[in-house]
Amino acid sequence: MYQYTDFDRQFVRLRAAQFRDQLERWQAGKLPEDEFRPLRLQNGWYVQRYAPMLRVAVPYGELSSRQLRVLAKIAREYDEPEAEVYKTAIETQGKLGSHKLPTHYAHFTTRQNVQYNWIPLAKSADVMDLLASVDMHGIQTSGNCIRNITSDERAGVAVDEVVDPRPYAEIMRQWSTLHPEFAFLPRKFKIAITGAAEDRAATGWHDVGLKLLKNEAGEIGFRVQVGGGMGRTPIVGTVLREFLPWQQIMNYLEAVIRVYNRYGRRDNIYKARIKILVKAEGQRYIDDVEAEYKQILEHDGAPHTITQAEFDRVAASFVPPALSQRVYRSAEATDAALREQAADDVQFARWLQRNVAPHKNPALRAVTLSFKRLGQAPGDANADQLDTVAALADRFSAGEVRVTHDQNVLLPWVHAEDLHALWLAARAAGFASANVHLLTDMIACPGGDFCALANARSIPVAEAITERYQDLDELDDLGEIDLHISGCINSCGHHHSGHIGILGVDKDGKEWYQVTLAGSDGSDLSGPAQAGKVVGPSFSAAEVPDVIEAVLNTYRDTRNAGETFIDTLRRVGHDPFKAAANGARFKVEEAAA
Secondary structure, three states: OEOOOHHHHHHHHHHHHHHHHHHHHHHOOOOOHHHHHHHHHOOOEEEOOOOEEEEEOOHHHEEEHHHHHHHHHHHHHOOOOOHHHHHHHHHHHHHOOOOOOOOOEEEEOOOOOEEEOOOOHHHHHHHHHHHHOOOOOOOOOOOOOEOOOEEOOOOOOOOOEOOOOHHHHHHHHHHHOOOHHHOOOOOOEOEEEEOEOOOOOOHHHOOEEEEEEEOOOOOEEEEEEEOOEOOOOOEOOEEEEEEEEHHHHHHHHHHHHHHHHHHOOOOOHHHOOHHHHHHHHOHHHHHHHHHHHHHHHHOOOOOOOOOHHHHHHHHOOEOOOOOOOOOOOOHHHHHHHHHHHHHHOHHHHHHHHHHEEOOOOOOEEEEEEOOOEOOEOOOEEEHHHHHHHHHHHHHHOOOEEEEOOOOOEEEEEEEHHHHHHHHHHHHHHOOOOOOOOOOOOOEEOOHHHOOOOOOOOOHHHHHHHHHHOOOHHHHHHHOOOOEEEEOOOOOOOOHHHOOEEEEEEEEOOEEEEEEEEOOEOOOOOOOOOEOOEEOOOOEOOOOHHHHHHHHHHHHHHHOOOOOOHHHHHHHHOOHHHHHHHHHHHHHHHHHHO
């Protein structure tokens, strides 16, 4: 993983000291609230429904075990609401029939960040100092700027990878951090990058999606998509360049964002994202970008051209881990031993199939630890669990983990011969559920339990569906299904891209849910990124599990042998599933009557 330089470390620590000064001046009444607000936002501090929320950046998803232990310390010692605040929250949620709101935990997001929901602002500067002590921060995890740059969680180890995207992502991170021209864009701006055949970074759904590839001559370049996004207007990004030489990516990004900064709407927050500009202007936007890019190259001297020396400097900071020295068996012998162990234990066999991925190094594997379990919201991890993951990383993965787009954690450096021992340790810790990419491996935002923007709660719906589908045999029979849940139209749970999407909506002050089908984040190799379609009117929270069951039963009845849920949907069409969903609603209403 990337190793901070002395400059990186000094920069982050000075930023933490600057925030402490801003906080103290605000507390003393010397800094007005309207001036402090953008400063705290630029460091990742929101004020949510009941308490502040901190968003910590995890650039391209990489974390060390040392960083995990500090994240655990923050959860244990700082993620505790003030008594009156928590009492109000519990009373409010109790009226909705909600579960107990968790404290002393962290939450992994779809954009490879880590969030906390209860840290008082009075303690925020202490938390920033702790983060800085392990090269972490919340810089530009909020605000109308270029946010945390995300990537494929298997970057650098995936067998389908053409080019490792991490050095490029780091160059972009350094360029975009506190960029003076792009600190106050019309709206937030998100970049995702991948270098693999399978798009595990959902690049099509970002303001800028970048895919590294090689042309026929073996030269490296980028496929550039611009204007993707979810929210009220779900749009998959438009391809501006099929192949842009890698040296020019920063100059081209400068043109893309500069044109957006110039023409993006600032009078309407709902129409301020770059996707609206690209959709409205079409070819005119593309022409303006190309003209700006030409200006940058020919008249400005192409100031952000990446030289080979600069690339090599940054790439050298991605130090390969010091793996334990051992005498490796042949790949054939290792595979044979795993097959023998799997033959004796069906649970281990299932885990190997679902949670273990091949590695560029045939002696290693990439292993996903599932954070999806009954009684805990998707992506949540309490302090003890974070410490446990750190210990597993030290023992099995050279002290490194990756945060995934699906709100899990990946161990990227596991020796194949250690898989059985890892499985036993992960099972004891509760991280070995063999449900990766299955129905219960769902994405969900915190929803109305915490977020002031949410129309409805996500977590109880996720819990009800998870409780209904606990049989792994049934989950295996259903096969790979992406279920995504958002508490509002802002789509933090990426409901638009779910094979099954659930969206919380407000009707007369009550919680209701829309269901969409056939969305894709682009990771499905059989089809591109696309938004799902609504299957019927909104449903009550009590109806949602029955609607999902009816949809899945229709899939069982109509699928061909070996056909996945999304493939069946695309072949059969929405009508049978829409009829089943609406039929389930009527059955619930009849039962209630």
